[in-house]
Amino acid sequence: MTTSSGSPVRIGPATSDAVVGGAVFGALGLVAGLVLPWLAGAVLRMDWLPMQSQAEVVQRVAEHVPVWVLPALGLVAGVVVGVLGTLDDPEVLVSAREIVVRKGDKRTRVARSQVAEAGVRDQHLVLFDAADSELLHQRVPGDPQAVERALQQHGWPAIRP
Structure with missing residues (x-):
């Protein structure tokens, strides 16, 4: 990766x-x-x-x-x-260091160092830590494949099948 x-x-x-x-x-x-x-x-x-x-x-x-x-x-x-x-739809920002989700006045930031797996499941962005605990579960605005491509582009670890 x-x-x-x-x-x-x-x-x-x-x-x-x-x-x-x-x-x-x-x-x-x-x-x-x-x-x-x-x-x-x-x-x-x-x-x-x-x-x-x-x-x-x-x-x-x-x-x-x-x-x-x-x-x-x-x-x-x-x-x-x-x-x-x-x-009112959420906005997702994917970078090599972090993922930021903004929805209205609420802003959720997850650092890459916290994430063991990242991907899209059933139209939702999901992030898991090393203990397989869910860090984030957020509906993806628009095209879920765009989020998946952004995760791959920035080298985020994919969710295991």
Whole structure:
């Protein structure tokens, strides 16, 4: 195994992921805002359904605001949910000396000297010490093979089969 002294490899959400997440959830929110008043009207016509009071609220709101407001609110809410959901994914930095996992405000650092085996199992980065105790078990963002390649590039000891 060769150890690379190159720069750390970053695996995690990219700006493009946030843009795609925002666009997809924004489009879903827009459609929901367009369909919600019609759906509320349909629910009110079926008095046997248990969501009558919620449908009445949606119907009243739809009657008192301009037609573009609910789709616009759905679009904004969808974009916010999509972007924040994407940015909540963990970021993994792999270097020859350490692995750092950042998720939100939490930062976990594991030095190479502590690790006897490192690899990806079932979409999770797992690190074991010499006593076979698990040091880290973290869901891998995006492509798990990218983490595996980064571990190999920097010469981390592979998990035994």
